[in-house]
Amino acid sequence: MRREEGAGRQVRLDMSDRLRFAGRLRKLQSRDAALLEGFFLSLDAETRQSRFHGAVNDGFLRRHAAMLIGEAVVYGLFLDDALVGVGELVLPTDRATGKAEAAFVVLPSARRRGIAGRLLNAVLRSAANRRCRSLMIISLRDNWAMRKLAARTAARLSIAFDVLEAEIAVPAPTALSFFRETMADMSDTMVSLATDRVEESVRRTVSPA
Numbered sequence: 001m002r003r004e005e006g007a008g009r010q011v012r013l014d015m016s017d018r019l020r021f022a023g024r025l026r027k028l029q030s031r032d033a034a035l036l037e038g039f040f041l042s043l044d045a046e047t048r049q050s051r052f053h054g055a056v057n058d059g060f061l062r063r064h065a066a067m068l069i070g071e072a073v074v075y076g077l078f079l080d081d082a083l084v085g086v087g088e089l090v091l092p093t094d095r096a097t098g099k100a101e102a103a104f105v106v107l108p109s110a111r112r113r114g115i116a117g118r119l120l121n122a123v124l125r126s127a128a129n130r131r132c133r134s135l136m137i138i139s140l141r142d143n144w145a146m147r148k149l150a151a152r153t154a155a156r157l158s159i160a161f162d163v164l165e166a167e168i169a170v171p172a173p174t175a176l177s178f179f180r181e182t183m184a185d186m187s188d189t190m191v192s193l194a195t196d197r198v199e200e201s202v203r204r205t206v207s208p209a
């Protein structure tokens, strides 16, 4: 077993986690807006209830997806090119408090493979690199998966009625945490550019001007 270095070092990662999950983790950008909206709209009623702590309709989910793309740092986990998990980091509106919010959702078919743990690591690293001081995750009090995830960190838990608040202290950024986020972003950009070039080339071949 090892602990991840740098900004995400509070989160325990072991070898079995690494082997359990395959798939690609990357930031979602404005070009992914429709994909993210489709992901949220595909959530079943129980998952919507768990994620948003109440019943939410499609209009709410469309607005939420648009808000994330415009204002948050969003990570997506892809299995076989399908988006199966999303981690959200909403930066503090008041920078002075340093309090960011995070949330996670994984499709039922992809759960218990370490995906949320992986999203949490990425979100924590991004929070550190943006000099957030704490990360608040709100879930229903009987959400055992979230409780276990929070237990991997030095989270302070508080319960009020049906709601569990986990406040995670965000470590200071390190050269390594900046490097890892930057390298991941650069590799995503290169993949996107290459994909655009291939798509353009296919378009030209299929319907030459």
Ligand SMILES: CC(C)(COP(=O)(O)OP(=O)(O)OC[C@H]1O[C@@H](n2cnc3c(N)ncnc32)[C@H](O)[C@@H]1OP(=O)(O)O)[C@@H](O)C(=O)NCCC(=O)NCCS
Binding pocket: 047, 050, 051, 102, 103, 104, 105, 106, 107, 110, 111, 112, 113, 114, 115, 116, 117, 118, 137, 138, 139, 140, 143, 144, 145, 146, 148, 149, 152
């Ligand atoms: C919460 C959620 C994101 C977890 O996703 P996941 O990819 O299945 O989580 P992981 O595989 O990384 O598992 C994390 C831990 O929770 C445990 N776990 C997962 N599902 C569990 C369940 N139903 N009951 C008990 N423990 C569970 C795992 O065994 C793991 O524990 P460990 O630290 O001892 O290894 C997912 O269940 C989900 O999308 N739920 C609906 C949305 C939601 O509730 N979001 C939280 C509010 S923001």
